[in-house]
Amino acid sequence: MEVGRVVLSGACAPYSSWNSSVVSVPGAENDLLSVVCEDGSVKVLALTSAACTLRTTKAYGNVGIGRFCHAWSGDGAFVAVAHASRVCIYDRSWALLLEAELPYFGKHIALTSTTLIVCTSNGAYVYAWDRSRMRDVDHVYAETPVVHCCVSPCGAWLALGATDGRIQIRRLEARAIELEAVMPSTRITSVVLHASRAIFAVKDGYIAVYKRDDASWRLASAPFRVSATPSPNAFVGYPSSTLVAQYGTLRVAAVAHSSQFIDLVDVESGRCVERVVLPPSSMLLGLAFVDAVGLVAHDVSGTCFLMRWTYGDALLALQPCKDAQEGRVDGSPWTLRRDVAGTIALDDGRRCLPAPFLPPTTLHDLACVPRTFPWSTFAIASEGALLAVALGSTIFCHVDGASSWTHWVAPHGVASLHLLL
Numbered sequence: 001m002e003v004g005r006v007v008l009s010g011a012c013a014p015y016s017s018w019n020s021s022v023v024s025v026p027g028a029e030n031d032l033l034s035v036v037c038e039d040g041s042v043k044v045l046a047l048t049s050a051a052c053t054l055r056t057t058k059a060y061g062n063v064g065i066g067r068f069c070h071a072w073s074g075d076g077a078f079v080a081v082a083h084a085s086r087v088c089i090y091d092r093s094w095a096l097l098l099e100a101e102l103p104y105f106g107k108h109i110a111l112t113s114t115t116l117i118v119c120t121s122n123g124a125y126v127y128a129w130d131r132s133r134m135r136d137v138d139h140v141y142a143e144t145p146v147v148h149c150c151v152s153p154c155g156a157w158l159a160l161g162a163t164d165g166r167i168q169i170r171r172l173e174a175r176a177i178e179l180e181a182v183m184p185s186t187r188i189t190s191v192v193l194h195a196s197r198a199i200f201a202v203k204d205g206y207i208a209v210y211k212r213d214d215a216s217w218r219l220a221s222a223p224f225r226v227s228a229t230p231s232p233n234a235f236v237g238y239p240s241s242t243l244v245a246q247y248g249t250l251r252v253a254a255v256a257h258s259s260q261f262i263d264l265v266d267v268e269s270g271r272c273v274e275r276v277v278l279p280p281s282s283m284l285l286g287l288a289f290v291d292a293v294g295l296v297a298h299d300v301s302g303t304c305f306l307m308r309w310t311y312g313d314a315l316l317a318l319q320p321c322k323d324a325q326e327g328r329v330d331g332s333p334w335t336l337r338r339d340v341a342g343t344i345a346l347d348d349g350r351r352c353l354p355a356p357f358l359p360p361t362t363l364h365d366l367a368c369v370p371r372t373f374p375w376s377t378f379a380i381a382s383e384g385a386l387l388a389v390a391l392g393s394t395i396f397c398h399v400d401g402a403s404s405w406t407h408w409v410a411p412h413g414v415a416s417l418h419l420l421l
Helices: 310-319 366-371
Strands: 002-006 022-024 032-036 043-045 052-059 068-072 078-083 087-090 096-101 107-112 117-119 123-129 136-140 146-151 156-160 164-171 174-184 188-192 197-202 204-214 218-220 243-246 250-256 260-266 271-277 284-290 294-299 304-308 326-327 336-340 342-346 350-354 376-385 387-390 392-399 407-408
Touching: 022 068, 022 294, 032 068, 032 284, 032 407, 078 107, 087 117, 117 156, 146 188, 156 188, 156 197, 174 204, 174 304, 174 326, 188 243, 197 218, 197 243
Parallel strands: 022 284, 068 107, 107 146
Antiparallel strands: 002 304, 022 032, 032 043, 043 052, 068 078, 078 087, 087 096, 107 117, 117 123, 117 146, 123 136, 146 156, 156 164, 164 174, 188 197, 197 204, 204 218, 243 250, 250 260, 260 271, 284 294, 294 304, 326 336, 336 342, 342 350, 376 387, 387 392, 392 407
C-alpha cells in the first residue's frame, strides 16, 4: 500500500455523523471528492497524489441540532443537500433546481435523476421529483429511524438500513422488496451497492455481503466482524462507525472502524488481504474510493489520507483481451481460461467453471501464469466430482452439480493441497 496525506484547513473538518463525510463525485472527471463539513458547508475538492484544489463551496450555516448530508446521482448530473429540515437539489454546476421542506430532519439521502430518498427518524421517505415539485410516493419503516440509504449506480436498486439492524434491498421503480434481513448488530452506518453485490456495515464492525443471481438476492456468506474493530483510544466517547468502500470494481472492500485501522477484505471469503495502520491520533469519519487517487480516508481534523493498493491497481488496469487466452496449470489437467471480458475460468476438457477468486494475475499473457502468481499459494487438486483450489489462505471447493463454491479460510495459510477420498 502507498499512503499519502493531504493536510486541509480547519474549514474542511468533517461534519460528525454515523455516515461517511466524503463522497466520490461520479462523472467524467475522476478526481473529484465532495465533503460535508462541520461549519455547515459542502466542498468539492479535486485531488491528486500531491495536492488538493478547492472547486466549489456551498455554505448552509450552522447545523445546530439538525442533520446535514448530501448525495450525488449515479451519473453525477445532480446533487442533493439536506440541511436541517430542508432539502435542495442542484445540477452539476450547483445551479438550484428545487428546494423543499422535509417533515423531519434528513439523516441520510440518496438521489437519482427522478427520485429522492430521505432517511429520517420516522422511516425513509421516497419522493419523485422534477424541477417544479417533489411528490411523496412511498414511506418505508414508518416510526423507525432509518439511517442509511444507497441507490445502485444503474438506478435500479435501493438499499436501506435502520437503527434496529433491519436492512432492505428494493427494486426502486416497482417499489418491490427483493430482500429483507436483520444484521447481527444495530445501526447500519455504511452500504455499498454495485452491480450484483451489496455490502452492509454496522457501527461495531459487522459486515454482510449479498449477491444477486438471476432470480433474487441472497446472503453470500455469514456476516463477519472485521478485525479492524479498534480498542478504546483517545477518542473514547466519540461516535464510532464502520465505514465501507469498494476498491474500484474489484470484489474487495475497504473497511474502516473510526480509528487508525483500515482493512482490505476479499468479500467472497471474508479474508483480510491488506491492512493500513494510520497514526494513533487518527479518527476516521469518512471513507470513499476516488479513481484518480485510490482510497480517501477523512480524519476528524480534516486531514485526508490517500491510499493506493498496488496489486489492486494492477487488476483495475488489466484491460479486456481482444481474444480469449489460456494457460495450463503445472502438474494438473486444469487450464486457466480468460474470455474477452476478462473473466477467469477453470477447464479440464470435461467442464468449465467460473473461478471463485480475483483474477490471480495482472499479465496479459496467461501462458506464463503458473510461475507468476503474486499469492503465497496457488494450487489445484481434483478427484472425481470434487475440485479444490487453494489461493493464499483460502480453500475453495466445488462438487459437480453444485450451483456455487464453498470456501474456508486457513488461519495459518496453505502450504500444499491434497485430496483424500
